[in-house]
Amino acid sequence: MGASRMGSFGFCIMLILGLILNESLLCNGGVTSSFVRKVEKTMDMPLDSDVFRVPPGYNAPQQVHITQGDHVGKAVIVSWVTVDEPGSSTVLYWSEKSKQKNKANGKVTTYKYYNYTSGYIHHCTIKHLKFDTKYYYKIGIGHVARTFWFVTPPEVGPDVPYTFGLIGDLGQSFDSNKTLTHYELNPIKGQAVLFVGDLSYADNYPNHDNVRWDTWGRFVERSTAYQPWIWTAGNHEIDFAPEIGETKPFKPYTHRYHVPYRASNSTAPLWYSIKRASAYIIVLSSYSAYGKYTPQFKWLEEELPKVNRTETPWLIVLVHSPWYNSYNYHYMEGETMRVMYEPWFVKYKVDMVFAGHVHAYERTERISNVAYNVVNGECTPIRDQSAPIYITIGDGGNLEGLATNMTEPQPAYSAFREASFGHATLAIKNRTHAYYSWHRNQDGYAVEADKIWVNNRFWHPVDESTTAKSR
Numbered sequence: 001m002g003a004s005r006m007g008s009f010g011f012c013i014m015l016i017l018g019l020i021l022n023e024s025l026l027c028n029g030g031v032t033s034s035f036v037r038k039v040e041k042t043m044d045m046p047l048d049s050d051v052f053r054v055p056p057g058y059n060a061p062q063q064v065h066i067t068q069g070d071h072v073g074k075a076v077i078v079s080w081v082t083v084d085e086p087g088s089s090t091v092l093y094w095s096e097k098s099k100q101k102n103k104a105n106g107k108v109t110t111y112k113y114y115n116y117t118s119g120y121i122h123h124c125t126i127k128h129l130k131f132d133t134k135y136y137y138k139i140g141i142g143h144v145a146r147t148f149w150f151v152t153p154p155e156v157g158p159d160v161p162y163t164f165g166l167i168g169d170l171g172q173s174f175d176s177n178k179t180l181t182h183y184e185l186n187p188i189k190g191q192a193v194l195f196v197g198d199l200s201y202a203d204n205y206p207n208h209d210n211v212r213w214d215t216w217g218r219f220v221e222r223s224t225a226y227q228p229w230i231w232t233a234g235n236h237e238i239d240f241a242p243e244i245g246e247t248k249p250f251k252p253y254t255h256r257y258h259v260p261y262r263a264s265n266s267t268a269p270l271w272y273s274i275k276r277a278s279a280y281i282i283v284l285s286s287y288s289a290y291g292k293y294t295p296q297f298k299w300l301e302e303e304l305p306k307v308n309r310t311e312t313p314w315l316i317v318l319v320h321s322p323w324y325n326s327y328n329y330h331y332m333e334g335e336t337m338r339v340m341y342e343p344w345f346v347k348y349k350v351d352m353v354f355a356g357h358v359h360a361y362e363r364t365e366r367i368s369n370v371a372y373n374v375v376n377g378e379c380t381p382i383r384d385q386s387a388p389i390y391i392t393i394g395d396g397g398n399l400e401g402l403a404t405n406m407t408e409p410q411p412a413y414s415a416f417r418e419a420s421f422g423h424a425t426l427a428i429k430n431r432t433h434a435y436y437s438w439h440r441n442q443d444g445y446a447v448e449a450d451k452i453w454v455n456n457r458f459w460h461p462v463d464e465s466t467t468a469k470s471r
């Protein structure tokens, strides 16, 4: 082999190496956090834990939780359980500014699941509330009555600041308790929680032991009784178990957790929308039919054009199974729903999509993958200024443990990922800007492990080049 041939051969090798290196630079994504959480077993808290304590007294109300009760935030659904007898489904409520006490009457329901019979589950909708007002409410009878309070949101409007907490896949482990505590003590005070599905994980117990639905209700009461949690159904809400004769999906969840789905013309409690302050929140169900012609598809098709960004600039979607996920868990489980709905999300400029399911944290760039039509080969997600930011926040801390195994190299669409438990907050400042931050449980309350200023897609549709900062 002559020297010149060696030279050209060497050049070719260099060129190929250069191309590979260049390709890896192009293909590699954002930051995989250097923080590595110690791998330890995630365990549920035992039944006699203090967080599961039954309130004292005969038939005392327990598992108290509230959620938004209409489309605009002037109503609240109050839910609780009594175990000894039905008791009263009435809520007594009064505003901080008024001594006049009002009454609202609710309804009571029960259900059976295999060999379990539920307590008396009460749901009562309080209507015609004033915006931006603190209300006290009292449930139960006599000396076991309990009083709580909540603050209604400001009237819907484009520049109304409002702060949401984001929690997913919470469960009832020792780590779940840490996540909830960190959320409660976060100096960025969340005013309502957007919960992205998988509540109690009762279905991990033999015969889906529904006692663990009750313990979960008591565990989270310290937050859910005082601020609305906006519910999304996850796979652990399905409770479909034909082997023990339980063939009605979502039975425990839909009996226990009511949502205002009729207010947004939905025909099922698994997909619906609300307006809250300056946000329009759409909740979808990964585990209900979403193909063309299905009720969920038709509802969403009619729903998206109704969103008036002049009134509610922030368009947020909650769904359990993520569409973009670079962990080796539940990989591509969200793909078929993405194929169905992603073109709409780009067309209607959804700001952010929050999902759970994967027990870790990840934030994407603004990307879309709508060009692919099977034959054209355009199957790589691309940067798209009209596309949402996708956040996976399934890191509440349930007993199934962390998702630690990531696809390598980090794909270009992934901006930041870390296998830790935690929660996030989204602080909407005005129609153009919101401050988003994620907080891992290992740190002190003031530490934000990932943070980003989010520009609104409708009012501020182009990002500055370096708004995303992570560490």
Ligand SMILES: [Fe+2]
Binding pocket: 169, 198, 234, 235, 236, 320, 356, 357, 358
């Ligand atoms: Fe899940």
